[in-house]
């Protein structure tokens with residue numbers, strides 16, 4: 591059998607847990623928390639869950655805005671991007687996901703770097 595990444599992440603409940611663990615980390619991480627001041631975190635939570643589900647080939651639809659447009663003007667640097675990835679790894683560790691599964695998700699998010707970190 592060849593499990594989809596969606597299954598390996600634990601399906602929708604697994605993705606919900608990852609994102610619910612991640613968002614408080616982003617809001618308390620001194621490297622990036624300022625970016626999330628005044629942001630609608632409930633919306634961000636829903637959109638991030640949809641997006642991770644979609645990139646993991648799960649049965650979801652992303653209903654958020656275009657990634658380039660939403661991150662435009664936020665002045666996100668490589669250091670910010672890497673901080674978010676570290677927080678995501680910590681969240682996935684707390685869900686007990688293996689490094690192989692974690693890397694599979696990170697590899698699918700990596701191409702978004704060009705839309706998030708803009709010149």
Ligand code: HEM
Pocket residue numbers: 622625626629630633634637638641653654655656660661664666670671672674699700702703706
């Ligand atoms: C692979 C990395 C990332 C992914 C997959 C991602 C994904 C998303 C998604 C799905 C949204 C919601 C779009 C919507 O509301 O329609 C969003 C919004 C946002 N992201 Fe990211 N993001 C990433 C990296 C970052 C980084 C590194 C930062 C800053 C440190 C950041 C800051 C924000 C902020 C502040 C918003 C809210 C913007 C607003 O509501 O006006 N993101 N992101």
